[in-house]
Amino acid sequence: MTEPIDNPSPASTPVEAAPAPMLAYGAEPTYVPSGYATGGGLLVALGGGLLTAAIGAALGLAWLLSKLPNFLILPSIAQGLLVGVVLLRLLRRGKVRNPAAAIVVGVCCGLASAAFFSAMLYGRAVYLTRVELHRLAQGPGPGQRFFVAAATRADSHPFEVYDAAALQGRTTHHGLLGFFIMKGTALWIVAGVQAGIVALFAAVLGKASATRPFCEICGTWCKAPYNVAVLPAFYAQPLSKAIVSADVQHVLTLHDHAAGRALGTSCAVARVHACPRCGQKFADVVVKSARRNNVVLLRPQRVSQEMVEALKYEPEEAPTLAPAVSDATASPPTDSSTENG
Ligand SMILES: [Zn+2]
Numbered sequence: 408m409t410e411p412i413d414n415p416s417p418a419s420t421p422v423e424a425a426p427a428p429m430l431a432y433g434a435e436p437t438y439v440p441s442g443y444a445t446g447g448g449l450l451v452a453l454g455g456g457l458l459t460a461a462i463g464a465a466l467g468l469a470w471l472l473s474k475l476p477n478f479l480i481l482p483s484i485a486q487g488l489l490v491g492v493v494l495l496r497l498l499r500r501g502k503v504r505n506p507a508a509a510i511v512v513g514v515c516c517g518l519a520s521a522a523f524f525s526a527m528l529y530g531r532a533v534y535l536t537r538v539e540l541h542r543l544a545q546g547p548g549p550g551q552r553f554f555v556a557a558a559t560r561a562d563s564h565p566f567e568v569y570d571a572a573a574l575q576g577r578t579t580h581h582g583l584l585g586f587f588i589m590k591g592t593a594l595w596i597v598a599g600v601q602a603g604i605v606a607l608f609a610a611v612l613g614k615a616s617a618t619r620p621f622c623e624i625c626g627t628w629c630k631a632p633y634n635v636a637v638l639p640a641f642y643a644q645p646l647s648k649a650i651v652s653a654d655v656q657h658v659l660t661l662h663d664h665a666a667g668r669a670l671g672t673s674c675a676v677a678r679v680h681a682c683p684r685c686g687q688k689f690a691d692v693v694v695k696s697a698r699r700n701n702v703v704l705l706r707p708q709r710v711s712q713e714m715v716e717a718l719k720y721e722p723e724e725a726p727t728l729a730p731a732v733s734d735a736t737a738s739p740p741t742d743s744s745t746e747n748g
Contacts, residue, residue: 440504440618448501449508452494456516456609459493460486463605464523468531483601487608490516494609498616499628509613517606521598522583528594529586533569537561540568620689620707622682629680629689629707636677636720638665640694643675647692647705650677650714658717665720672697677718680707688715 466489467482494516498509540558544551561568570581578588587594620629638646642665649657673696680689689707696702710718 440506441621441623442505442507443623444503444505444508444617445501448498448503449512451501452497452503452509452613453512453515455497456490456494456512457519459490460516460520460605461523463489464520464527467524467601468527479597480600480604483604484608486520486601487517487605490520490605491608491612495612495616498613499619502621502626502628504617504621506614506617509617510610513609513611513613514606516609517602517604520605521602524601525587525594525598526583529583532573532586533565536569536572537565618706620680622685622687624687625682625684627682627684630683632678632680632691634676635679635690635715635718636662636675637670638662638675638677638720639668639670640673640675640696643692643694643704646675646677650690650692650705650708650710650718653711653714655711655713655717658714662717662720675704677720679710679715679718688712690714690718 463486467486470477470482470485471479491513494509494513498512503509537558540554540561544554544558546554548554557568566582570585574581574585574589578585580588587598621627622629636646638661642661646658646661648654649661673694676693676695678691678693680691681687688710690705690710691703691707692705694702694704
């Protein structure tokens with residue numbers, strides 16, 4: 408976001424765009440979540456995420472072995488979504504406001520998912536080997552005595568028997584690592600893709616949870632946001648600057664200027680997130696278009712009630728000085744910081 412403030416991006420400027428309002432406020436708006444996260448909240452999220460990863464891995468394996476269509480990647484996507492949604496709820500419940508911590512938990516769950524899945528594949532191979540030894544032990548063949556002994560041993564030491572039978576001569580490693588080495592590149596790729604997908608979903612949803620506005624006074628998350636103003640997209644930037652600068656007067660000027668203008672194919676939406684207890688409010692600005700929905704231009708900023716009132720904008724009730732003014736004067740509102748106060 409290094410583009411000059413008095414030069415709105417062409418992508419957000421509709422065809423019918425009149426000269427865009429300009430502002431010359433200083434720094435780019437930045438919103439930083441408090442970063443607070445209790446160890447308990449993080450541990451519960453991690454524990455729940457790992458448990459869900461294990462359940463998801465089992466369901467994914469069952470899906471792969473079933474006759475249902477899977478395209479190889481569908482179970483991993485479902486697993487990622489499952490872990491991500493559970494993590495989202497747990498991080499919210501644990502009041503984790505630290506995006507970095509949420510991402511780390513998500514990545515851990517992704518790696519664990521792949522490890523659980525491979526461990527289950529390994530366990531299944533061990534089980535199938537034992538079943539096969541018992542089948543052979545009941546046969547009439549000449550080696551029956553050998554198979555009876557092997558089957559008995561497989562009952563007490565199934566992993567050892569499998570490793571000796573399957574991994575011998577292919578690798579000197581035992582257990583899951585030996586299984587990975589024996590299966591070769593294919594299993595590493597499957598595990599890598601799976602870890603990546605689950606980690607991506609879990610990290611993105613976890614970060615979304617941690618960056619939602621939180622009232623530090625009441626210790627609770629804000630309610631879902633509601634729209635207060637919908638303006639043509641090229642007002643998104645000046646509107647954001649005015650909110651950051653707490654410039655109520657300029658917000659009103661922008662509304663006057665925007666009144667009567669067609670929205671075009673994209674629009675700027677100012678939203679308010681309110682604390683359910685004390686009523687403290689945060690405002691953000693998103694740009695919505697047919698192609699890309701909800702591009703966040705301004706992340707939630709704490710705003711006064713006066714600003715919330717100023718932001719409220721009903722196109723139907725817009726002041727009468729609407730289109731005529733902008734065409735006649737042809738001078739867009741500029742920096743109004745001097746009018747403020
Ligand atoms: Zn509050």
